[in-house]
Amino acid sequence: MIYLDNAATMPVYKEAVEAINQVLTADFYNPSSTYPGGIRAKKLISEARTTLASMLECRPEELYFTSCATESNNWAVNCGFRNKKGNIVVGGGEHSSVYECAKELKNKGFDVRFAKIDSSGLVNADSLLSVTDRNTCFVSVMHVSNETGAINDIAALTKAVKAKNPKIIFHADGVQAFLKTDCSVKRSGVDLYSISGHKTGAPKGIGALFVSSKMSFRPFIFGGGQENGMRSGTENVSGIVAFAAAAKKYRELFDAGRIKELNSVLLCELKKIERMTVIAETAPRTGMITSFSAAGTKSEIIQSMCADEGVIIGRGSACSSRHGGNRVLSEAGFDARTIDGALRLSLSPETQKEEIIKAVAVIAANIEKLRGNRIG
Ligand code: PLP
Numbered sequence: 001m002i003y004l005d006n007a008a009t010m011p012v013y014k015e016a017v018e019a020i021n022q023v024l025t026a027d028f029y030n031p032s033s034t035y036p037g038g039i040r041a042k043k044l045i046s047e048a049r050t051t052l053a054s055m056l057e058c059r060p061e062e063l064y065f066t067s068c069a070t071e072s073n074n075w076a077v078n079c080g081f082r083n084k085k086g087n088i089v090v091g092g093g094e095h096s097s098v099y100e101c102a103k104e105l106k107n108k109g110f111d112v113r114f115a116k117i118d119s120s121g122l123v124n125a126d127s128l129l130s131v132t133d134r135n136t137c138f139v140s141v142m143h144v145s146n147e148t149g150a151i152n153d154i155a156a157l158t159k160a161v162k163a164k165n166p167k168i169i170f171h172a173d174g175v176q177a178f179l180k181t182d183c184s185v186k187r188s189g190v191d192l193y194s195i196s197g198h199k200t201g202a203p204k205g206i207g208a209l210f211v212s213s214k215m216s217f218r219p220f221i222f223g224g225g226q227e228n229g230m231r232s233g234t235e236n237v238s239g240i241v242a243f244a245a246a247a248k249k250y251r252e253l254f255d256a257g258r259i260k261e262l263n264s265v266l267l268c269e270l271k272k273i274e275r276m277t278v279i280a281e282t283a284p285r286t287g288m289i290t291s292f293s294a295a296g297t298k299s300e301i302i303q304s305m306c307a308d309e310g311v312i313i314g315r316g317s318a319c320s321s322r323h324g325g326n327r328v329l330s331e332a333g334f335d336a337r338t339i340d341g342a343l344r345l346s347l348s349p350e351t352q353k354e355e356i357i358k359a360v361a362v363i364a365a366n367i368e369k370l371r372g373n374r375i376g
Helices: 014-025 036-056 069-080 096-107 125-131 154-164 237-253 256-270 299-308 327-331 336-340 353-371
Strands: 002-004 063-066 087-091 111-115 136-140 169-173 192-196 207-211 276-279 289-294 311-313 342-346
Touching: 002 353, 014 237, 036 063, 036 192, 036 237, 063 069, 063 237, 069 087, 069 096, 069 136, 069 169, 069 192, 069 207, 087 096, 087 125, 096 111, 096 169, 111 125, 125 154, 136 154, 154 169, 256 276, 256 289, 256 353, 289 336, 299 311, 299 342, 299 353, 311 342, 311 353, 327 336, 336 342, 342 353
Parallel strands: 002 311, 087 111, 087 136, 136 169, 169 192
Antiparallel strands: 063 207, 192 207, 276 289, 289 342
8 A cells, every 4th residue: 555645644653552552551550640650650741741842842841732733723722812802813724623713713703814825825924914913812824734735934924923913822733844844933933833643653632732931821621730730631641652752753764855855756747647736836845745636637536546546645634525625725716626636645754756656657547547537
């Protein structure tokens, strides 16, 4: 099998599985317990927090574990807009876990403004700044688009919105950026940053939120006061240690230069297909995600034809596929025909050149079959 849907989720690294086994069999204790087993479990969490914090260049006490990035994003939007006074600004290309939260606040009558995106899925800085004003208290713009792989310059955007009002809380969804591009929160200056374990080789169901110690922030989930009173619920110790173990492995394997080379191969192969549009081709991208569309085809059919041949590819966000259509590509200005044919290839640090060449050959053959209506 050739698996090129790593932006949806990644296979779990052996190192993460070993860490999980160790916790589930030997260190299964409740980290709030005060006997040695509990203390050991608590220490494991603390070590994992330190590892992940060093990757984000923040202090360990600024990083809180959550059940997933969807929770991190819900927490950020709902509690970042704490006083519910003033307005909030959200990028038009955000993942549904930010977008739907913002829409919910809007439905409740709050002043929520959406900034336009350009054809690469990047937030349009002029639009963002035109809807941001002195009464804006919260802004959320994703770091890397899960649809197109394009990288928003969150450092510049943070600076620009804070120039309008220094009290603005800036949140970035860093799920597709973490370990794939510069994700230092120190350098970007964001106040809140969401990450998810399963995009870098940990299991699903573990995420984290960076909360700058410079801001005051409230919990979203109340209860027993775990995570320093900020996120209650018995900690997912195995998920947390697996998150750190996987992140270490991912970072060890990730080679930006190699990914760049793989991307040139990918683009070169894709361009051999007639009437092919590569989305965000010239935008700054991580190279881990490439979206494209072959006019006159249906992505779900191509995806399933490829899967029958052992080539697993994505078609936009796995979450948005449930709702049909593609909100982000439509916001980005693409017509229905392009959106209907939109596919997404996403790499892992271990993806091989031969896999890309083979996968694109299978995609190309299936596109040709479908265009010629010669299926079966
Ligand atoms: N944000 C982005 C950009 C994503 O790509 C995803 C998952 O696809 C999420 C948030 C949600 O992450 P999780 O699956 O951990 O809830």
